[in-house]
Amino acid sequence: MESVNQYLDENAQRFESEFFDFLKIPSVSTVPSHADDVQKAAEWLANRLTQIGLQPEIVKTKRHPLVYAETPAVPNAPIVLIYGHFDVQPPDPLDLWISPPFEPTVRDGSVYARGATDDKGQLLTHVYAAEAILKAIHPLPFQIKFLFEGEEEDGSDSISEYVKVFKEKLACDCLIVSDCEMFAPGQPAIIYGLRGIMAFELTLTGACRDLHSGVFGGAVYNPAVALCQMLNKVIDENGRVQIPGFYKDVVLIPDRERKQFADLPFDEKEFFEKIGVAKGFGEKGFTSIEQRWARPTFDINGLTSGYQGEGSKTVLPSKASAKFTFRLVPKQNPEEIAKNVEQYLQSVCPPEIKMELEFQHGAGGLLVSLDSEFVEIATAALEETFGCPPFFTREGGSIPIITEMSEVLDADVLLIGWGLDDDNLHAPNEKFSLACFHRGIKASARLMEEIARRQKGKKV
Amino acid sequence: MESVNQYLDENAQRFESEFFDFLKIPSVSTVPSHADDVQKAAEWLANRLTQIGLQPEIVKTKRHPLVYAETPAVPNAPIVLIYGHFDVQPPDPLDLWISPPFEPTVRDGSVYARGATDDKGQLLTHVYAAEAILKAIHPLPFQIKFLFEGEEEDGSDSISEYVKVFKEKLACDCLIVSDCEMFAPGQPAIIYGLRGIMAFELTLTGACRDLHSGVFGGAVYNPAVALCQMLNKVIDENGRVQIPGFYKDVVLIPDRERKQFADLPFDEKEFFEKIGVAKGFGEKGFTSIEQRWARPTFDINGLTSGYQGEGSKTVLPSKASAKFTFRLVPKQNPEEIAKNVEQYLQSVCPPEIKMELEFQHGAGGLLVSLDSEFVEIATAALEETFGCPPFFTREGGSIPIITEMSEVLDADVLLIGWGLDDDNLHAPNEKFSLACFHRGIKASARLMEEIARRQKGKKV
Numbered sequence: 001m002e003s004v005n006q007y008l009d010e011n012a013q014r015f016e017s018e019f020f021d022f023l024k025i026p027s028v029s030t031v032p033s034h035a036d037d038v039q040k041a042a043e044w045l046a047n048r049l050t051q052i053g054l055q056p057e058i059v060k061t062k063r064h065p066l067v068y069a070e071t072p073a074v075p076n077a078p079i080v081l082i083y084g085h086f087d088v089q090p091p092d093p094l095d096l097w098i099s100p101p102f103e104p105t106v107r108d109g110s111v112y113a114r115g116a117t118d119d120k121g122q123l124l125t126h127v128y129a130a131e132a133i134l135k136a137i138h139p140l141p142f143q144i145k146f147l148f149e150g151e152e153e154d155g156s157d158s159i160s161e162y163v164k165v166f167k168e169k170l171a172c173d174c175l176i177v178s179d180c181e182m183f184a185p186g187q188p189a190i191i192y193g194l195r196g197i198m199a200f201e202l203t204l205t206g207a208c209r210d211l212h213s214g215v216f217g218g219a220v221y222n223p224a225v226a227l228c229q230m231l232n233k234v235i236d237e238n239g240r241v242q243i244p245g246f247y248k249d250v251v252l253i254p255d256r257e258r259k260q261f262a263d264l265p266f267d268e269k270e271f272f273e274k275i276g277v278a279k280g281f282g283e284k285g286f287t288s289i290e291q292r293w294a295r296p297t298f299d300i301n302g303l304t305s306g307y308q309g310e311g312s313k314t315v316l317p318s319k320a321s322a323k324f325t326f327r328l329v330p331k332q333n334p335e336e337i338a339k340n341v342e343q344y345l346q347s348v349c350p351p352e353i354k355m356e357l358e359f360q361h362g363a364g365g366l367l368v369s370l371d372s373e374f375v376e377i378a379t380a381a382l383e384e385t386f387g388c389p390p391f392f393t394r395e396g397g398s399i400p401i402i403t404e405m406s407e408v409l410d411a412d413v414l415l416i417g418w419g420l421d422d423d424n425l426h427a428p429n430e431k432f433s434l435a436c437f438h439r440g441i442k443a444s445a446r447l448m449e450e451i452a453r454r455q456k457g458k459k460v
Numbered sequence: 461m462e463s464v465n466q467y468l469d470e471n472a473q474r475f476e477s478e479f480f481d482f483l484k485i486p487s488v489s490t491v492p493s494h495a496d497d498v499q500k501a502a503e504w505l506a507n508r509l510t511q512i513g514l515q516p517e518i519v520k521t522k523r524h525p526l527v528y529a530e531t532p533a534v535p536n537a538p539i540v541l542i543y544g545h546f547d548v549q550p551p552d553p554l555d556l557w558i559s560p561p562f563e564p565t566v567r568d569g570s571v572y573a574r575g576a577t578d579d580k581g582q583l584l585t586h587v588y589a590a591e592a593i594l595k596a597i598h599p600l601p602f603q604i605k606f607l608f609e610g611e612e613e614d615g616s617d618s619i620s621e622y623v624k625v626f627k628e629k630l631a632c633d634c635l636i637v638s639d640c641e642m643f644a645p646g647q648p649a650i651i652y653g654l655r656g657i658m659a660f661e662l663t664l665t666g667a668c669r670d671l672h673s674g675v676f677g678g679a680v681y682n683p684a685v686a687l688c689q690m691l692n693k694v695i696d697e698n699g700r701v702q703i704p705g706f707y708k709d710v711v712l713i714p715d716r717e718r719k720q721f722a723d724l725p726f727d728e729k730e731f732f733e734k735i736g737v738a739k740g741f742g743e744k745g746f747t748s749i750e751q752r753w754a755r756p757t758f759d760i761n762g763l764t765s766g767y768q769g770e771g772s773k774t775v776l777p778s779k780a781s782a783k784f785t786f787r788l789v790p791k792q793n794p795e796e797i798a799k800n801v802e803q804y805l806q807s808v809c810p811p812e813i814k815m816e817l818e819f820q821h822g823a824g825g826l827l828v829s830l831d832s833e834f835v836e837i838a839t840a841a842l843e844e845t846f847g848c849p850p851f852f853t854r855e856g857g858s859i860p861i862i863t864e865m866s867e868v869l870d871a872d873v874l875l876i877g878w879g880l881d882d883d884n885l886h887a888p889n890e891k892f893s894l895a896c897f898h899r900g901i902k903a904s905a906r907l908m909e910e911i912a913r914r915q916k917g918k919k920v
Contacts, residue, residue, distance in 0.1 A: 195674060197674070197774070199772040199774075201772070206737065207735040207736050207737050208735060208736025208737075209735065209736070211735060212857060212885075212886075213759045213761060213785055213787070214655060214657070214787060214855070214856045214857025214858055215752065215855070215856050215857055216735070216752060216856070217752065217757050217759045217785075217787050217856060218699070218742050218743065218751040218752050218755055218756075218757035218787065218856065219740050219741070219742045219748040219751040219752045220732075220735070220737055220740065220741060220742075221737075221741040222759050222760055224759075224760035224761075224762075224763050224782075225691070225695060225758075225759070225760050227688070227763070228687070228688040228689075228691040228692045228760070229688075229692050229697060231685070231688040232688045232689055232692040235685060237689060237810070239678070272680075275667040275668060275669065275671060275676070275680070276667050276668025276669070277666065277667050277668075277680055277681075277812070278812070279811065279812050280679050280680065280812075281679070281680060281681035281810070281812045282678050282679045282680075283678065288679040291678040291679040292675065292676060292677065292678050292679045295678055296678075297677045297678035298685075299673045299677045299682050299684075299685070299776050300682055300684035300685050300688070300765065300766065300777075300780075301673060301684075301766050301767055301772065301773055301774060301775050301776070301777070302684075302765060302766035302767040302768050302773070302775070302777070303684050303687070303763040303764060303765040303766065303780060304763060304764070304768045305760065305762060305763040306760065306761050306762035306763065306783070307761055307762040307783060308762050308764045308783075311615075311820065312659040312661070312761065312783055312785070312820045312821065313761055313762070313783070314657070314659075314761060314785060314857075314858075315761050315762070316759050316761070317760075317761070317762070320760075320763060322684075323766070323767060323772055323773070325673055325677075325772070325774060327673070327674060327677050327678065350697070350741070351739065352737070352738070352739050352740075352741045360771065360772045361772065395674070395675070396674045396675050396676070396677060396678065397672060397674025397675055397774075398674055398774075425672075426672075
């Protein structure tokens with residue numbers, strides 16, 4: 001490890017400067033005019049992989065490319081597949097950025113740029129770790145595969161199809177993902193659970209055009225009123241979802257895990273204060289960590305109807321719509337729930353109103369066994385790098401493609417992130433701490449080295 | 461009348477051409493960059509009034525000007541005050557206009573332009589009627605006052621203040637307003653009732669910023685969910701308003717009036733078909749005409765929260781807001797209702813949510829006595845001009861400034877409109893039938909002539 005760490009220290013400056021070049025490419029996947037930039041980012045990354053001795057391929061898809069590379073196969077040895085994404089969120093609103101989103105700027109030890117932590121910086125930690133390991137250990141007694149996508153912020157459709165078709169090529173024992181956060185600065189975490197998600201858009205139509213609310217009001221069903229009535233029946237005032245069968249497969253949180261959550265150094269008061277909330281709210285009988293990490297829920301993400309400008313307009317709108325999501329916990333069946341949601345909404349829709357329900361996307365939750373050897377290795381690597389053992393946590397968010405890849409490839413998942421909770425993901429002034437960047441590289445290298453060491457041990 | 465009608469026929473061409481010039485002025489009162497155009501329209505109108513021998517004044521206000529003019533005072537004779545407005549709605553969306561909104565274009569006997577029927581065309585009918593009458597009868601044995609505003613589409617604040625301050629100058633026996641519709645083509649109406657209105661905007665705030673719905677969902681009250689819950693408590697599923705005391709002062713519709721409504725040649729099926737509604741909806745026990753003309757109601761006019769773009773966004777919004785209006789019937793007390801609405805919403809607002817209620821504007825309903833001599837005169841004038849007696853109707857809409865003027869000036873109100881229900885008020889391709897324009901002028905002239913005749917009769 002001495003030599004690996006020495007190599008990493010000697011090259012730290014170059015890693016940063018290359019990382020910044022990567023950040024300068026505005027690879028916004030959702031905006032068609034940036035398609036060339038997403039392609040450029042793929043090429044930049046392929047070039048980087050070539051320089052560490054691999055023969056990457058840029059996989060063309062219906063939309064944005066994938067980048068795939070692998071070290072030589074080793075019979076009967078473990079395979080790790082490293083996932084990451086090189087596309088980024090749109091930078092809007094631009095006027096809230098202190099420095100331009102695609103001109104990486106260092107302030108207070110962090111680099112500010114769109115994609116800094118999500119996910120270019122975190123992705124690169126594994127590339128640089130592999131660079132050092134490939135220099136230090138040859139032949140490498142296990143195989144590393146890299147699969148990077150350019151569509152994560154836009155639904156991951158292409159990689160989803162690719163993984164299904166090329167599941168033998170991508171076969172692996174462990175999927176390593178750094179598209180997540182540490183528990184706190186200096187305190188690493190191994191995330192072993194994610195919630196699933198189901199996203200819908202409900203559109204209600206009353207009259208075929210907007211009406212004058214004076215001339216027609218009182219005799220025509222107002223779809224905005226109907227929308228409130230219907231959504232009000234989806235969740236009750238205690239935060240319980242009312243869709244029939246919704247809780248059927250929800251696994252109660254084991255006492256051991258509840259204790260583990262309760263033992264985390266988590267200041268609930270401070271947590272709510274930071275977001276300007278005087279008082280939390282949610283399902284009774286659960287702590288806020290339990291509510292967010294291990295209980296399913298319902299949120300309205302958007303409401304749209306009628307007049308939204310300044311002042312008032314006496315319109316009886318023709319349409320009203322809502323975007324909403326359910327967060328699911330592992331074992332809940334997204335397909336069954338989608339069916340129940342549709343049936344239930346149909347049953348509470350007034351006969352005067354036409355309803356359309358669009359299912360937007362969905363994925364089940366993920367719960368990784370903590371008994372895997374990779375978790376044990378990662379625990380040691382993180383402890384050695386950060387000087388303290390990782391916390392074992394779950395996350396309330398969803399990474400649908402990870403749930404899907406773990407199922408299709410039947411692999412363990414190691415979610416170890418280097419982000420911090422104030423990194424402004426998807427928001428203006430996204431940043432990535434350079435200390436996290438370099439420590440992430442070292443932790444990843446330590447992890448690979450430990451896999452190699454155990455593998456060599458086996459051979460002896 | 462022979463000579464008056466002859467004069468009107470001889471000048472019909474000029475009236476149209478002047479009317480079209482008036483329509484070319486884009487006097488949009490709500491858009492600050494059009495302030496000069498509103499001023500131009502005021503000057504155009506003042507110029508027109510000068511040409512018929514009056515000495516109009518352009519009254520400066522805090523916002524848009526008023527135009528006032530009067531014929532010589534006649535002691536002990538009636539005074540009629542003619543109200544109208546020369547400002548227009550914004551023309552957006554522009555791309556839906558077949559011909560440009562400020563280039564009046566005649567198609568199928570109607571002139572298409574913003575403001576054609578609302579209210580430049582209707583307003584001018586009384587100006588041209590007065591022109592003819594002033595030529596034919598001198599001295600005029602009663603007094604005509606004209607008060608035209610440039611702010612009707614933007615709240616009528618200036619005229620409201622002006623009327624309060626100058627109520628002696630504006631003293632009148634009857635207020636004549638043509639900012640409304642006929643019952644059907646060729647079928648005039650005298651509108652004797654308007655609903656009142658109370659407009660509010662409710663804004664709910666949860667966290668101080670938008671949150672990630674995965675990270676926070678389940679532990680933080682979602683203001684969009686709270687909005688649905690609260691609005692759902694304002695009106696029940698039978699269309700009854702739930703604000704305490706809301707129906708306290710609502711006068712039951714007299715049997716005589718119910719019969720009168722029922723006798724109108726109104727095809728309910730066709731009415732709903734035209735707006736693409738399979739089935740009406742509203743308070744039980746009332747016909748759709750009763751629901752719209754003589755019952756109070758509640759409508760949501762706009763809903764706004766979270767993400768409204770394409771696709772989905774996993775946001776737990778910080779804010780959710782609704783614009784909504786109550787329509788009131790005469791005798792309901794707007795002030796008391798506003799207080800009750802605020803108290804009720806406060807009482808049903810979850811403690812985790814901050815609420816702000818903005819009262820936007822309001823006015824009580826209007827119910828005009830049908831026993832007035834002016835109604836009798838107008839009935840005769842309309843019958844003579846259109847060849848059939850007018851229907852007596854109410855309207856579901858509100859003209860707050862008319863309610864207010866009738867109260868402040870203690871005057872009868874004569875609501876006689878020349879518009880048709882397909883004139884596209886406030887919408888693209890607004891039009892005004894030229895037949896309605898000329899018949900409106902004739903009906904107004906007949907009305908004035910009849911007032912003069914009766915007055916002369918009195919003198920004898």
